[in-house]
Amino acid sequence: xxxxxxxxxxxxxxxxxxxxxxxxxxxxxxxxxxxxxxxxxxxxxxxxxxxxxxxxxxxxxxxxxxxxxxxxxxxxxxxxxxxxxxxxxxxxxxxxxxxxxxxxxxxxxxxxxxxxxxxxxxxxxxxxx
Amino acid sequence: xxxxxxxxxxxxxxxxxxxxxxxxxxxxxxxxxxxxxxxxxxxxxxxxxxxxxxxxxxxxxxxxxxxxxxxxxxxxxxxxxxxxxxxxxxxxxxxxxxxxxxxxxxxxxxxxxxxxxxxxxxxxxxxxxxxxxxxxxxxxxxxxxxxxxxxxxxxxxxxxxxxxxxxxxxxxxxxxxxxxxxxxxxxxxxxxxxxxxxxxxxxxxxxxxxxxxxxxxxxxxxxxxxxxxxxxxxxxxxxxxxxxxxxxxxxxxxxxxxxxxxxxxxxxxxxxxxxxxxxxxxxxxxxxxxxxxxxxxxxxxxxxxxxxxxxxxxxxxxxxxxxxxxxxx
Numbered sequence: 326x327x328x329x330x331x332x333x334x335x336x337x338x339x340x341x342x343x344x345x346x347x348x349x350x351x352x353x354x355x356x357x358x359x360x361x362x363x364x365x366x367x368x369x370x371x372x373x374x375x376x377x378x379x380x381x382x383x384x385x386x387x388x389x390x391x392x393x394x395x396x397x398x399x400x401x402x403x404x405x406x407x408x409x410x411x412x413x414x415x416x417x418x419x420x421x422x423x424x425x426x427x428x429x430x431x432x433x434x435x436x437x438x439x440x441x442x443x444x445x446x447x448x449x450x451x452x453x454x
Numbered sequence: 455x456x457x458x459x460x461x462x463x464x465x466x467x468x469x470x471x472x473x474x475x476x477x478x479x480x481x482x483x484x485x486x487x488x489x490x491x492x493x494x495x496x497x498x499x500x501x502x503x504x505x506x507x508x509x510x511x512x513x514x515x516x517x518x519x520x521x522x523x524x525x526x527x528x529x530x531x532x533x534x535x536x537x538x539x540x541x542x543x544x545x546x547x548x549x550x551x552x553x554x555x556x557x558x559x560x561x562x563x564x565x566x567x568x569x570x571x572x573x574x575x576x577x578x579x580x581x582x583x584x585x586x587x588x589x590x591x592x593x594x595x596x597x598x599x600x601x602x603x604x605x606x607x608x609x610x611x612x613x614x615x616x617x618x619x620x621x622x623x624x625x626x627x628x629x630x631x632x633x634x635x636x637x638x639x640x641x642x643x644x645x646x647x648x649x650x651x652x653x654x655x656x657x658x659x660x661x662x663x664x665x666x667x668x669x670x671x672x673x674x675x676x677x678x679x680x681x682x683x684x685x686x687x688x689x690x691x692x693x694x695x696x697x698x699x700x701x702x703x704x705x706x707x708x709x710x711x712x713x714x715x716x717x718x719x720x721x722x723x724x725x726x727x728x729x730x731x732x733x734x735x736x737x738x739x740x741x742x743x744x745x746x747x748x749x750x751x752x753x754x755x756x757x758x759x760x761x762x763x764x765x766x767x768x769x770x771x772x773x774x775x776x777x778x779x780x781x782x783x
Contacts, residue, residue: 327458330752331761336503339466339496345507346497346545352482356526356543 392417400426400451402441412439414451457752461718464503464744468492471738473518474725476500477525484730485542487528488744489519495530497521497542500729501756503736503746507545511538517573518559518602522566529569531557537571539583549586553579559602563609570612572600578614578624593629595622602644606651606666613653613666615641621655623669633669642697643683643725650690656681661695661705675710677703683725687749688732694747696723696737702747718745 339345347353395414402410412426421443429436473489477500484500493512498505514533521528521542528540537557539549555575562569569581571590578593578600598617606613611632612624617640623633637657645654651666661684663672679699686693686707696702700722704714721740728735733755737745746756754760 327456329458330460330748331759332460332462332757333759334757336462336464336498336746336757337505338464339505339508344510344545345505346543347506348544350506353543357541 394453395451398451398453400449402449403447404441404445405447408445412441417443459714459716459747459751460758461716461745461747462503462757463718464488464498464505464746465742466496466505466508467494467742467744469515469742470721470724470740471742471744472515472724474727474736474738474744475520476727476729476736477521478523479730480524482525485521485525486729486736486744487519487521487530487542488738489516489530490742491515493532493534495519495528497528497545498744500736501734503744503757509538509540509545509547511547511550512536514556517556520560520562522562523564527562527566529560529562531560531571531573533557537569537581539569539586549583551579551581551586551590556599558600561604563605565609568609570603570605572603572614572616574599576600576616578603578612580626591629593624595624595631596620601641604644604646606646606648606653608648611667613644613646615644615655621653621669635664635669642681645683645685645727647686647688647690649688652686652690654684654686654693656684656695656697659697661693663707673710675705677705677712678715682723683727685726685728685735687728688730692749694726694728694735696726696739698722700739702726702735702737716747719743 398414399411400414410429410431412429415425415427417424424441426439426441429439467490469491471488471490475487477485486498486500487495489495493514493516495509495516497507512532512534516530516532518531525542528542531537533556535553537551537560538547541548555573557571557573559572567583569583571579576596579590581590582588596616596618600614600616603614610626615621619637619640621635622631625632639658641655641657643656646666653664653666655662659677659680660674662674677695679697681695681697684693684695690707692704693707694702694704700719702716703712705712719739719741723737723739725738726735732749734746734748748758752760
């Protein structure tokens, strides 16, 4: 009489609430670190990676220096829903999620102190002089 | 002591599973992708069948699915006239490749730079994944819908099987037909083993083994029922086949002897493939499930545990299930 092979458990089925690909899984963390895909994921040659990394560093530094030079200057923000506002730039938070501004000119008046949500901003311009 | 095979059922799909493919062995194990008529291909951990994620985006039945060797990319072929390339780590859709008809088959080159597609428009297409906006190269010749297309001979050649009852070998650089095999009946499936250059073809009740370079016949084996898919073990000692009688058959490749048959599926078996390490094989069926079967029944591997006779009577054996409960899809 043959005994059926024992199993530890059954295979896990799909999660009804998500499409899976757990971002906390070791494979995801190891292979998906950046939010913008690098050339590494499309298998171009390894010599390109340091060049790409250098380009990223340059871009990041330029962006941070831009934020520094904006301090206490009047900045025009172009935002979603055709919003154009002007304010005096104060500071950004560390993850660039919010900008702290003063004297924000809005269609319904001037706000002395305000936080602008960065994900709503399409672009901003200022005169560095 | 004789052990009875306990297949592991992977549920989740709601319609027939028509194609499945394994990745190569990666530092994170190996993976499995299944194509389903419900339009939602799924990726699973290869040795346990645990669900990893579902690729969402197709608007029609998915007829073909594949993973690249290191399981970082997936490709799918669907009835919505598109083939899609996916990031197999994040599950995001990376590319949509528009076709003029139902796409049935997709296959990556070893370096994942080129995707081969084929379908009901009778054309083979080669997409350069580094320059995806560029128009694909097209190979015409088949006179009916293409069922399966594969890279072979170190990605220098292409093998295609179509409803015109032919299998054709094409040269990638010249885009010309090199050889053709004609059959009396439609070929139901094709598998290519790079190691040994063997082509496994199924048609009617027959499983045929051919040299993939010359298309010379090595041998044929007949099964008790019409076969839809077969797979040769990486060590080339066994092969498995499944088809219209819902059973999985295991044969000795050398002697052609039928060794075992397994019941389990509730519908015809559409696809069967050995894992890259040969320790298990997966089958996809009309019943909407995938089942994993052990090559060496009773061995400890994945979720299967070898239990010695003395252990079976122990008090603390709650963690071991001797008969897994059937889960209805």
